[in-house]
Amino acid sequence: MLLIHKSLSMFATALFLLTVGSALASADYRRNTEDYAPAGAPYKLSFADYQETWENFKISYGKQYENETEERERFNVFMETVSFIEYHNWRYHNNQTSFYLDINHLADLTPEEYSKMNGFIFNGTALNGNCQDHHPETTQVPVEIDWRERGYVTPVKDQGNCGSCWSFSTTPEEYSKMNGFIFNETALNGTCQDHHPETTQVPVEIDWRERGYVTPVKDQGNCGSCWSFSTTGSTEGQWFAATGRLVSLSEQQLVDCSGSFGNRGCDGGNIDYAFEYVIAAGGLESEQDYAYEAKTDRCCFMRSDTVANISSCANVVPQYSEEALKGAVGNIGPISVAIDAHSLEFKNYKGGVFDNPSCSSVNLDHAVLVVGYGSHSGQDYWIVKNSWSTGWGDGGYILMSRNKNNQCGIATAASFPVV
Structure with missing residues (x-):
């Protein structure tokens, strides 16, 4: 019995259309399906199960491949993915x-x-740059918060086929490419100043979506530009806090124009580098005026068309402190962060509180936006906005474990702009 949540309702309605002579039924394609069942799996899916789910998957997502060879390779990857999901969900049900x-x-x-679509560049030295350190207030912080509810967050976007942290149905190489965050320790010593948040008076919980700080979920597509979406997300929230206007800002401007500051367009980037660019450029255009293309293109920025600007940026300190991050999120708004998103669990997440102890707190490859926090049934979580479209996760969001020793590095490289 398949245990894929919602996949049955989405895929099982389509008829199994393969003919006896199809490529998928050929002898060289019919690998031993037990090869795809993880060790310890209490069941074995039949080849027919994989075939039917595959056909429905292609119909649902409009998948087309160049030739039979590529489809065979994609199908093999798909079988591994489905088997992994089935086994994980069996564990969830138990x-x-x-x-x-x-x-x-x-x-x-x-x-x-x-891996390629996770395009965050983590450069630790950038933490000592122009952005100031910020030490958040941690004693008076909401128990939970969701800045989407407060209007600070724009819709989830799509980075496209560019190192911009996306979630399209492609191969592991493609997935790796879309995680385009570049973690560079030197970036932590750049423009952004240290900020020590107030931690004594922080809401118990908060969701900035409820207060108008968050735009709808976007989609970076097949482009390692996650860093640009995280940058615009926190800027959109702070611009709303300062002006009362929630404007969806241009990721494409960052992808095209911030290369001289250390970013690499669809091949990855760093949030602090992006903030430095915005300060120097004098602002960002709207997404409407400078639309997202999911590819690195010629810079077409017009300073006269800017709709939002920032004066400086800040890194949340102490680094690695979830208490400090809570103070920043609880009292300031949505915060840009970087995480380790390389796992299959993260790639295929659908719901619940994501808890993966094997996640690294220092090997960061993907930039996202923390829009709130809270607790449920004894589990503390962060509300995280991704840029892989609303089709990924819970409408484009994921609940990530909080107070689990900085799991996945969520508090390792947190920063925000100052309007």
Whole structure:
């Protein structure tokens, strides 16, 4: 019995259309399906199960491949993904994990492709740059908060086929490429100043979506530009806080124009580098005026068309402190962060509180936006906005474990702009 959440309702309605002579039924394609069942799996999916789900997957996401060879390769990746999801969800139903997975448009991506789309560049030295350190207030912080509810967050966007942290259905190489965050320790010593948030008076919980700080979920597509979406997300929230106007800002401007500051367009970037560019450029254009293309293109920025600007930026300190991050999120608004998103669990996340102890707190490859925090049934979580479209996760969002020793590095490289 398939245990994929919602996948049955989405895929099982389509008829199994393969003919006896199809490529998928050929002898060289019919690998031993037991190869795809993880060790310890209590069941084995039949080849027919994989075939039917594959056909429905292609119909649902409009998948087309160049030739039979590529489809065979994609199908093999897909079978591995489905088997992994089935086994994980079996564990979820047996109360062995706190979150569940589902098929999404990334199910046929190879690990290399998936890694490429995570485009965050983590440069630790950038933390000592122009952005000031910020030490958040941590004693009076909401128990939970969701800045989407307060209007600070724009819709989830799509970075496209560019190192911009996306979630399309491609191979692992493609998935890797779309995680385009560049973590460079030197960036932490750049323009952004240290900020020590107030931590004694912080809401118990908060969701900035409820207060108008958050635009709808966007989609970076097949482009490692996650860093640009995280940058615009926190800027959109702070611009709303200062002006009362929520404007969806241009990621494409950052992708095209911030190369001289250390970013690499669809091949990755760093949030602090992006803030430095925005300060120097004098602002950002709107997404409407400078639309997203999911590719690195010629810079077409017009300073006269800017709709939002920032005066400086700040890094949340102490680094690695979830208490400090809570103070910043609770009292300031949505905060840009970087995480380790390389796992299959993250790639296929659907719901629940994501808890993956094997996640690294220092090997960061993907930039996202924390828009709130809270607790449920004894589990503390962060509300995180991704840029892989509303088809990924819970409408484009994920609940990530909080107070679990900086799991996935969520408090390792947190920063925000100052309007």
